[in-house]
């Protein structure tokens with residue numbers, strides 16, 4: 001072999017080696033390349049063996065060429081090995097070791113969470129869930145609920161009117177009527193949804209909010225079942241040592257009517273800013289379904305009794321989370337939402 005032949009052979013071998021290395025995708029492939037080229041029985045050491053046949057005056061130059069070749073191959077090999085170990089693919093522009101893009105998960109709105117929690121508790125007590133329209137007629141929102149025309153009780157709830165007798169429902173109680181119009185007792189149902197009131201917007205009132213209505217109708221239902229059910233509910237939601245009381249109240253569609261208070265969990269009943277010094281927080285309205293309501297939906301008030309209740313979800317959330325401005329639930333400020 002002449003020196004020129006060695007140089008030529010080394011050049012083509014280097015090219016062959018680089019091509020083979022570039023195709024390597026895993027350590028097994030890498031090992032194949034090593035065995036074929038640089039391992040003891042590979043083509044590079046074989047080329048060194050050829051040095052013997054080189055004339056003496058060319059030996060030094062040929063040795064330099066081969067040593068250079070061996071070094072370059074070894075370092076190309078090492079580099080490839082490192083890249084593979086670092087998890088880089090054949091295309092070195094893609095670095096599989098880079099950290100992934102984090103997907104920030106969304107949050108359920110605190111009102112949605114509260115609605116789901118209330119629903120979960122009542123479903124566990126045997127209630128089913130019903131739905132009704134937000135655009136209602138006067139009949140379902142007022143008249144069938146025993147609000148006589150022009151009765152001052154209608155002023156209890158400032159109404160958004162769409163037309164004369166079409167309005168945005170001011171409470172979820174019209175869904176009671178719709179359920180009773182289409183179902184026979186026994187009934188145990190809750191009815192969550194949005195309601196609208198034409199009130200001046202402030203920290204305490206907003207033009208829309210959410211209520212959960214409840215209705216139970218059967219033979220022989222008493223006020224005791226109403227108290228037991230709502231007491232169980234409140235303790236599941238706010239904790240087992242909660243105390244509660246029922247205060248006489250008035251709603252046209254229940255008789256007798258009551259409001260339910262729970263002991264203030266901020267001060268434990270001693271009196272604080274949250275409970276305005278009373279030690280009690282009002283959480284819902286309730287009562288025994290008025291016989292006039294049963295008559296309106298075609299139930300015999302001599303045969304059936306029942307109870308109904310209605311709670312404001314924002315109010316319950318305000319109490320549970322200590323967020324005092326109701327408007328914050330509708331502004332969708334991420335600084336608030338991300339905390340839930």
Ligand code: PHE
Nearest residue numbers: 171173251285286308309310
């Ligand atoms: N609908 C009443 C309100 O909006 C609440 C309520 C519901 C009271 C059912 C008694 C029975 O204030």
